[in-house]
Amino acid sequence: MKIIIVTTCLIILPCLIKCEDKSFLKIPNNLKIGAATSAYQIEGGWNTSDKGQSNWDDFTHSKSHLILDGSNGDIACDSFNKYKEDVQLLKNVGFNHYRLSINWARILPTGFANKISKEGIQYYKNVIDELHSQGIEPFVTLFHWDIPNVIAKMGGWTNELIVDYFTDYARVVFRELGPKVKVWITLNEPNVDCSEAYDKETHAPGLNMPGIGSYMCGHNMLKAHARVYRMYQEEFKKTQNGILGISISSSYWFSKNKNEPESGDIAFQNGCGWFLNPIFSKDGDYPPIMRKRIDENSKLEGHPKSRLPVFSPEWIEYIKGTFDYFGVNHYSSRYTENVPYNNITGWYDDTGIIESVNQSWPRGASSWLYVVPEGIGELLRKIKNDYNNPPIYILENGYSNYGNETNINDINRIDYLYSYMKEMLVAINRDGCNVKAYTVWSVLDNFEWSKGYTERFGIYHVDFNHENRTRTPRLSVAWLTEVIRSKQLISFDEFKAKFM
Template identity: 30%
Template sequence: MEVYIGVLLLQIIFLPHSISCDGNLSELVFPSNFLFGTASSAYQYEGGYLSDGKGLNNWDAYSHQPGNLIIDGSNGDIAVDHYHRYLEDVGLMHSLGVNSYRFSISWARILPKGRFGEINEAGIEFYNNLIDALLIKGIQPFVTLTHFDFPQELEDRYGSWMSPQSQEDFAYFADVCFKSFGDRVKYWATFNEPDYQVKFGYLTGFFTILFFDFVTEATVQGIDFTGYLTKLTYRFLEPIIFGRYPPEMRNILGSILPEFTATEKQKLNKGVDFIGVNHYTSYYVQDCMFSVCEPGLGTSKTEGFWAQSSEKNGTPIGEPGELVWQNAYPQGLDKILTYLKDKYHNIPMFITENGYGNMNKADSTTAELLHDAKRAEYIAAYLGALSTAIRNFLAEHSKVQYQQQPKDANNSPFYY
């Protein structure tokens, strides 16, 4: 279960307090109602893939196909058996002291045939029980509606996301979830990493390899040169928040991009309550618009002609980890939060994913697994970077407040 960190700091100021932590953390500033939590996705955790009326989803179907691209040949039939052992898992989370848990709902467990069949009441009961168990322990549920899985029925009928019919199905699914769980769930996310689903699920087909081998890479990554963040964040955040695609995309794609109608722009106005940031690592980037780059991620027209690398002049951007894509570069977290705060006018943010990945080692002993020093170092360093972002924001806000105070001791308690 990967650790994630909820951030409620960039729109409303909370009084900071210091907490003592083990390891390298001693005096970190976090708001009193700051959320620390864990995160999971349904297919990777639940198991029970045909239990109690659940229908097949796309990963159930794919993982059972002979000759698929899953590196170790595994599947999610059992996973960590969260479906049957959720009470134990909630107890473990409570023992860790976390106060939030992000999980996704298996669409096929709720609606085995989408809108073309009945609601599976056993699926509704499972999530009701999970949510209630979390709340009893003081753990806030964060629900993601789709984390790369959808009913295979929809794939068979009309090609799922490739068809406009998917809009009607998703709206129906969301409505069922809101009505069933909305009285207790305050925080909802629609799609997990939609750009990765588009690119790796439909453009390259490489997504299937990534999904089973290690924790999926981040949607929004702290890139060393933030100007290129346009290629990663603008294409989703800009249309949703401002009702337009950024000029950089229009210059490259031209008429390929759709225009928003006045009605659509009105619907998008204030349509985002928070930004979810999945952050694990950072990269150097190269502009491929006017220079020659090796073929790879980002170098196509539809992606914006950019390339990324974990090193520059042979030097890694941070300490390399066991996963080839994950170098520890905690200051990247500070950079991405600050960038998004400034760019999108203090919309609240949650760090919905962050954590340290390991390769599976069949011969590992229990003692070796428990001596998880690298993960502890990684999380400590990233918490430190997050604390820096909070400190800088509080200092900036305090300065602005001071500058706005009237310079009359008789009228202001903040006279200096």
């Protein structure tokens, strides 16, 4: 059957790989290709059975003016009721794995381990069993930005008590679901959530404590991640034999000026090293450049101590090495320039770095998503070189359309995925980067946080105006199906010539 194409605007991408050797574009047999979603963004069922209220339930209901279209995730994609259909959609494409997340408040309605929801546990058991029945491996995230609202009201991730609460929650999940799960993600994009939820008011709980909230949040997240990792090793590893990691959102930063090549790495250390250095580096702790500049700014601002908390030597050792793989979410890149130290205002933005973009770069619907495929290759090589070539799990990569677009011929998304996967495969096949998994964001159009439903990342279109939340495959579904089936990356033009 022929696929009908509606004329659309194409992204014109440069040829990024000089060598035309097709062997570089071969998909290794051991590379898992999957897709991802998160609980609040797709599940709905916000007040089903005995589920507790989450921070995002409260945020979207009480501060709907902060959501671009005033929407919420009360129903979202209704995956709580349609999970079997969604697993079938994954099966149709041929995905090897599915990254999902657990809604903490669905498991522990009070937020604490004194009450465990049998219905909540059963729901996730049903989803995981359905995945296994279709030959799809579950990758499970414990925290994808939603926490019980009662804990959010206590300060959320700025309150050190959350380290114990998160560990208690994780223990329940491991005990109930661990025999069926081999890949765990403790925290999703802590660097993004800490900045948006605690320095600003754009993410729940929106505490808006710039320059303080994010660092308190990050400090406790690192402790919580390490505590859960160590707990799993001691209590569950022997019987369940799973692997654990953390998923960091990482751009790639290109130094704009040849005479300051260090600016890109300084941006990386502040944007990602904030969480990577304590876990993955030989010495642990926060990156020295980050510590130095925040300490200096804090003193200049009259603070009695640094706004960046200090780990004890015991915590530094405890956090260091708490990984089985390197999890990364990557979408875009930036240029960087140094900003000289100012004796009055200190280091600009705590980093001494200003970021910019090339206006010639194509862009998705998301204001931050510029299409810069070479960035993912450079990032993978940096991880290889700086962190001793660990197993890398790419846990998100995707492209957004505008929410008012009904066109299912998402050629721009195909071009994006092709160009990024191309750079990834060259990094694997030519440069020896140890990439084990590649994950498309997202399976479905979903609730995109402060942007509501105005931006769509799904390879399946979801009709949010229909009570059935009808799913319709976009053209990228057919393209991905062929790429996975043939284990060979093909461009849209090649796909068009062969199948259209």
